[in-house]
Amino acid sequence: MKTKIKELRKEQKITQEELAEMVEVTRQTINSLEQGRYNPSLELAYKITKALKKDKIEDVFIIED
Amino acid sequence: MTSKKVVTKKGMIYRIAFIAILMVVGITLNLYNIGSNEFFGQSTVGNYLIYIGFVMILVTSINYFKKREKIIDERMEMLRYKAATITFMAFIFVSFAIIIIDGISPITIRYSLFISYLVCTILVIYIIAYKVLERKY
Numbered sequence: 001m002k003t004k005i006k007e008l009r010k011e012q013k014i015t016q017e018e019l020a021e022m023v024e025v026t027r028q029t030i031n032s033l034e035q036g037r038y039n040p041s042l043e044l045a046y047k048i049t050k051a052l053k054k055d056k057i058e059d060v061f062i063i064e065d
Numbered sequence: 066m067t068s069k070k071v072v073t074k075k076g077m078i079y080r081i082a083f084i085a086i087l088m089v090v091g092i093t094l095n096l097y098n099i100g101s102n103e104f105f106g107q108s109t110v111g112n113y114l115i116y117i118g119f120v121m122i123l124v125t126s127i128n129y130f131k132k133r134e135k136i137i138d139e140r141m142e143m144l145r146y147k148a149a150t151i152t153f154m155a156f157i158f159v160s161f162a163i164i165i166i167d168g169i170s171p172i173t174i175r176y177s178l179f180i181s182y183l184v185c186t187i188l189v190i191y192i193i194a195y196k197v198l199e200r201k202y
Contacts, residue, residue: 025138028199032140038202041139 002062006034008052023047068137080125088118144202148195155190159183 009019016034020027023044032038033048040048040061049060091114094100100110166172172179 026136029138029140038140
């Protein structure tokens with residue numbers, strides 16, 4: 001799964017550590033998500049979307065065919 | 066699914082009680098000279114229980130005074146689960162290998178030593194599996 005977390009995070013000048021704190025996960029998890037190594041649960045995807053001030057999960061996460 | 070793990074006072078009391086029991090059992094065994102038959106080569110069962118007690122005191126104190134919240138998130142839960150599965154599979158293979166080896170040439174080491182090697186092997190496999198998975202995911 002591809003994500004736009006890194007771009008959105010940089011746009012809003014948030015560090016990985018800050019985003020991790022906002023969604024209550026570890027910084028390593030945010031890093032894994034940015035690298036596309038880990039697919040989040042729906043709950044985490046929703047939390048990240050809200051933390052990055054987006055309306056839809058699709059604005060942050062892109063499912064590859 | 067995130068949980069925060071903190072060492073609470075109640076948790077500390079339980080740990081201290083467990084450490085005290087370990088040390089009292091260790092001292093009692095030493096006093097009555099039970100299990101002093103060169104356990105693990107040179108020491109006694111009682112001495113090992115006392116050592117474990119001291120190590121636990123050290124670890125518990127460090128954790129308590131750090132007072133840092135330890136976050137356990139869904140990725141870590143997934144890693145734990147996968148590492149446990151790998152460890153279980155490895156345990157089955159190791160057990161099978163031991164059965165074969167014992168059939169060819171009987172294993173003559175002491176039971177306590179054998180089990181301790183087995184437990185250490187399982188722990189090492191779990192840690193390695195977790196670390197490898199951590200890099201992958």
